[in-house]
Amino acid sequence: MTKEDQLQWEARFGRPAAFAAFAAGLFLLAGTFVLQSIFKDRAGVKPLPDFLLSVNDKPGALLISSILLALSALCLIGVFYYLFRATLQRLPQFPRWFLYLILIGPIFYAISQVIGAIDRADVAQTFADGTSRVGDFCPAIRGKAGDECANDLLKHDVNALGVGLSLAGSVATAFLFVMLPLRARRAGLMSQFMAILGVIAGALMVLKLMPLIPEIIQAFWLGAIGALFLGNWPGGRGPAWESGEPDPWPSAAERRGLLPAGGGGDSGSSDGGTTAAAGNGASAGNGAGGEPVEAEPAPERPSSRKRRRKRR
Numbered sequence: 001m002t003k004e005d006q007l008q009w010e011a012r013f014g015r016p017a018a019f020a021a022f023a024a025g026l027f028l029l030a031g032t033f034v035l036q037s038i039f040k041d042r043a044g045v046k047p048l049p050d051f052l053l054s055v056n057d058k059p060g061a062l063l064i065s066s067i068l069l070a071l072s073a074l075c076l077i078g079v080f081y082y083l084f085r086a087t088l089q090r091l092p093q094f095p096r097w098f099l100y101l102i103l104i105g106p107i108f109y110a111i112s113q114v115i116g117a118i119d120r121a122d123v124a125q126t127f128a129d130g131t132s133r134v135g136d137f138c139p140a141i142r143g144k145a146g147d148e149c150a151n152d153l154l155k156h157d158v159n160a161l162g163v164g165l166s167l168a169g170s171v172a173t174a175f176l177f178v179m180l181p182l183r184a185r186r187a188g189l190m191s192q193f194m195a196i197l198g199v200i201a202g203a204l205m206v207l208k209l210m211p212l213i214p215e216i217i218q219a220f221w222l223g224a225i226g227a228l229f230l231g232n233w234p235g236g237r238g239p240a241w242e243s244g245e246p247d248p249w250p251s252a253a254e255r256r257g258l259l260p261a262g263g264g265g266d267s268g269s270s271d272g273g274t275t276a277a278a279g280n281g282a283s284a285g286n287g288a289g290g291e292p293v294e295a296e297p298a299p300e301r302p303s304s305r306k307r308r309r310k311r312r
Contacts, residue, residue, distance in 0.1 A: 003202045003244040006089045010241070013082060014229045020078030021226030026217035027075065031068030034061055046147035048154075053141070055124035066117035070110035073173065079225060080176050083184055090187035091129050091245040098179070105172025112166035119159050127153055170206060177202030177218070187242030188247045189227070220305050 001009070038058045042050050055062050080102040088094045117218075126132045127150055130139035135143040135152030151265055181198030184190040201221050204214035238249040 016225040017082035018229035020075045021222045024072045025222035026066045027072035027220050031065045044142045048150045049146040052124040052127045056128035059121040066113040070113045073106040073110040079111035082245045086189045101172045107164045109169030115162035170264040174202040174205040188238045
């Protein structure tokens with residue numbers, strides 16, 4: 001595919017890719033908030049048993065949440081593929097096996113969401129009914145014994161297929177969140193801020209250090225990348241989007257006109273300074289009419305008394 005064909009393809013599919021990014025962010029936030037809405041703060045019940053009891057009360061909400069999160073993951077395919085093709089045009093050395101991760105990662109993650117929701121609903125019903133005798137603490141619900149019972153049930157009822165798909169899908173998707181923005185940054189398709197934010201979203205997707213924060217950052221990044229695909233970026237997109245070449249994304253100083261585009265301001269200033277210095281030297285060495293003027297000898301400074309004492 002020629003450069004002109006690629007630019008036409010980007011112009012044609014920029015809107016669908018942006019729509020996929022917006023949809024992925026909205027589905028992610030909707031699924032997260034639906035999941036959070038089912039929780040109740042039960043007195044004397046630990047968070048994990050409270051979660052299972054809440055799921056047992058509203059299993060449909062859990063299923064709806066998992067479907068929304070699965071749809072969000074599937075929409076990532078269009079986002080990642082568009083960014084991959086745009087980056088590949090400007091960086092031909094970009095590994096092509098990324099394409100397999102773009103297809104496999106989100107699909108595995110989406111399937112694992114639905115399978116995991118069904119499994120958790122079954123465990124929640126068993127825990128709430130108190131019919132399980134797994135471990136030493138079941139069928140306790142409240143206090144530390146209830147927390148141990150919930151842990152034992154979740155460990156006992158493990159779906160190997162769901163766990164495998166969840167692990168592979170989440171790691172592959174997080175890897176794409178990290179590597180694609182970094183490569184796009186090198187191709188001039190993304191600012192440094194967007195690349196770093198993508199790395200943070202991918203890392204938090206796996207680490208899960210804080211509740212809600214990973215989903216909010218990921219949704220924000222998806223909304224911003226959708227605006228970038230549409231060309232609605234503050235100050236305009238980088239020149240690489242128009243040229244099809246890996247032109248660097250302009251810095252804030254370059255956008256304000258303080259430096260020439262392409263970082264030439266730094267080199268230009270240093271070269272200009274050298275040239276100016278040379279020019280000043282040349283002008284100082286020439287008199288009126290271009291005739292050389294002899295430099296006046298510097299007056300000799302009298303030696304200090306200390307130096308005279310040392311000589312003595």
